Amino acid sequence: xxxxxxxxxxxxxxxxxxxxxxxxxxxxxxxxxxxxxxxxxxxxxxxxxxxxxxxxxxxxxxxxxxxxxxxxxxxxxxxxxxxxxxxxxxxxxxxxxxxxxxxxxxxxxxxxxxxxxxxxxxxxxxxxxxxxxxxxxxxxxxxxxxxxxxxxxxxxxxxxxxxxxxxxxxxxxxxxxxxxxxxxxxxxxxxxxxxxxxxxxxxxxxxxxxx
DNA sequence: GACCAGATGTACT
DNA sequence: GTACATCTGGTCT
Numbered sequence: 001x002x003x004x005x006x007x008x009x010x011x012x013x014x015x016x017x018x019x020x021x022x023x024x025x026x027x028x029x030x031x032x033x034x035x036x037x038x039x040x041x042x043x044x045x046x047x048x049x050x051x052x053x054x055x056x057x058x059x060x061x062x063x064x065x066x067x068x069x070x071x072x073x074x075x076x077x078x079x080x081x082x083x084x085x086x087x088x089x090x091x092x093x094x095x096x097x098x099x100x101x102x103x104x105x106x107x108x109x110x111x112x113x114x115x116x117x118x119x120x121x122x123x124x125x126x127x128x129x130x131x132x133x134x135x136x137x138x139x140x141x142x143x144x145x146x147x148x149x150x151x152x153x154x155x156x157x158x159x160x161x162x163x164x165x166x167x168x169x170x171x172x173x174x175x176x177x178x179x180x181x182x183x184x185x186x187x188x189x190x191x192x193x194x195x196x197x198x199x200x201x202x203x204x205x206x207x208x209x210x211x
Numbered sequence: 212g213a214c215c216a217g218a219t220g221t222a223c224t
Numbered sequence: 225g226t227a228c229a230t231c232t233g234g235t236c237t
Contacts, residue, residue, distance in 0.1 A: 054230070063230070074221065091231050092218030098230085111230055131233095141231050185230050 005169060010038060010047050010119060013167035015159050021082035025101040025108040026197065029055040032099070032110060032166070033201050034173035036118060039147045039164050043123045046147060048137060049171065052114030054183045055197040056098070058107045063189035066107035077155045078107035085156040085164060087149055094141030095150050099158060099166070113184075114138045114200070117146075134203065177202050 016035065021028060032053050039046040056064040058078075065075045065088070077086045078100055086098040086109050098109035115137045117124050124146040125132045137143050144150065149164065158165050179200045186193050 056230075065230080070222085072222070088230085089220055090229050092220070092229085094231050096230055113230085139231065145232095183230070188228095189230095 005047070005118060007045055007119060010036070010045065010167075010169070011161075013038075013169055015161050015165040015167055016083075018081075018083045018159050021099060021101050021158070022103060023101070025055045025057055025110060028099070028101045029053045029110045029197070029199055030178065032112075033178060033199060034171045036167045036169055037112070037115060037147065037164065038161070038167055039149075040162065041120075041123065041148050043126075044120055046120035046123055047118040048115035048124070048143075048147065049118050050112065050115050051203065052138070052198070052200040054111040054113055054199070056109050056111060057192075057195075057197070058102075061108075061189075061195075062192040063183060063186035064108070064192075071107075075107065078109055080104055080155075083157065083159045085149075085153055085158055087144070087151055087154040087156075089151060091141075095144035096140040097144050097147075097149050097153070111140060112143055113140045113198075115143055173201055 032050050035050050037048050058064055058066050059069050061067055066078050071079055074088055077084055081104045082101050084100045086100055087095055089095055098111045100109050102108045127148055128136060128146050137146050153164060156164050180196045181198045182194050182196060183198045
């Protein structure tokens, strides 16, 4: 890619707009690859580039929390407007973050699964307990831990540049770099388990664009 | 690479 | 009350 982005460059980027999230969930998932997550923390601004996501298709998707129209306090954010963050707690110790898509009343989302640090790597490493390397942010629980996301961020508005938001710095991920496959951890979801809704950028390609 | 323990919120009976 | 979860890290092979 071009020269490394400075903190100043990053704070000038406009957040992705509301209409970005209102599209088809699979389209949103694919176009999120290569986008930046910006995160304000007491330690400073952090930026990471998304490398892996999964689409969750709402009421018809057995793997989705809102399958069959489930609407509970936990899933309430998914039923709301697009462009918000849905964070939930799982396995007794991990958080997972999703971005809500489509229109209010259509509870679909994209799970953020993996990323590479662009700014504030040392902060991320510290929050990850000193672990570094290629596995730094290669899972949804790790991503939340590294970015300091938890249930306090559930419902956060991603279209305003405060707390946490997403932005496009112009980096493009060619289709040839994207691997498509079945989602992780949804084996018991019947036929939905096989749907190819996981999208992952080949890491070797991505490192070229990550810096 | 495969296997497994770990810890607790959430959904449903 | 109970089963299980959009997972991770450590251990063993």
